Amino acid sequence: MKDMNNVRTARYYLDKLIEGNERFYHKKNYAEVDISEAMIKSLEEGQNPFATILSCSDSRITPTIIFNQGLGDIFEIRLAGNIISSEALGSIEYGITAVNIPVLMVLGHQGCAAVNVAIEYEKGEGKYQGEIKSILERISPSIKRVKTRVYKDLYQESIIENIGNTLKEILKSSIVTDAIKDGRLIVASAIYNFDGKVEILDVIS
Ligand SMILES: [Zn+2]
Incomplete structure (x- = not known):
């Protein structure tokens, strides 16, 4: 059964992320990250992050910074193209089970190079070796799906x-x-x- 107190708590923490991004976006009241010895010491005993964010590895979208949070706040899982893998899912499940993290976000971004490369790969262009292919193959089904419908912008819609x-x-x-x-x-x-700006696409609660 749904515990409404839990729901309110989870929503509060999602709002905390959204508000943090507003500070980042508007450059207003942006909180400096506390890297004091006392803060670092306080985290020695354990972590209590309030959000898991699975994002692309892209260096421009570091979750802790774009959501204006601090050390110990966000459980970050980062893979090129914000793809899922069994290890990424294991990390998410661990966050829920062992750390009781109330928020989970999948964060992609405008101009994602991994998606662009996957589009080239789909066309049979580009020579990618090693494990790069395993990332592209995770993205391919999404590109194929966009191609089955009427689309305006294959790149943006595939992202x-x-x-x-x-x-x-x-x-x-x-x-x-x-x-x-x-x-x-x-x-x-x-x-x-x-x-x-982080734009919320979907919320499931
Ligand atoms: Zn990316």
């Missing part, structure tokens, strides 16, 4: 589709869906635009 696809894969986990069902977890997908 959004790929974020949704990662979210869909995550929702196959019963650890995730059980946590949503009893209100312990709120899940969101979002896109970071290069003006600094």
Whole structure:
């Protein structure tokens, strides 16, 4: 059964992320990250992050910075193209089970090079070796899906589709869906635009 107190708590923490991005975007009241010895010492005993964010590895969208949070606040999982893998899902499930993290966000971004490379790969262009292919193959189904419908901008629409696809894969986990069902977890997908704004695409609670 859904515990409404849990739901309110999870929503409060999602809002905390959104408000942090507003400070970053508007350059207003941006809080300096506390790197004092006392702060670092206080984290020695353990962590109590309030959000898990699965994002692209892109160096321009560091979650802790763009959401104006501090050390110990965000459990970051970062993979090129914000793809899912069994290890990424394991990290998400660990965050829910062992750390009781109330927010989970999938964060993609405008101008994601991994998606662009996957589009080239789809066309049979580009020569990518090693494990880069395993990333591109995770993104390919989203590109194929966009191509089956009428689209205006394959690149931008594939970025959004790929974020949704990662979210869909995550929702196959019963650890995730059980946590949503009893209100312990709120899940969101979002896109970071290069003006600094994070746009929420979907919220599941
Ligand atoms: Zn990217």
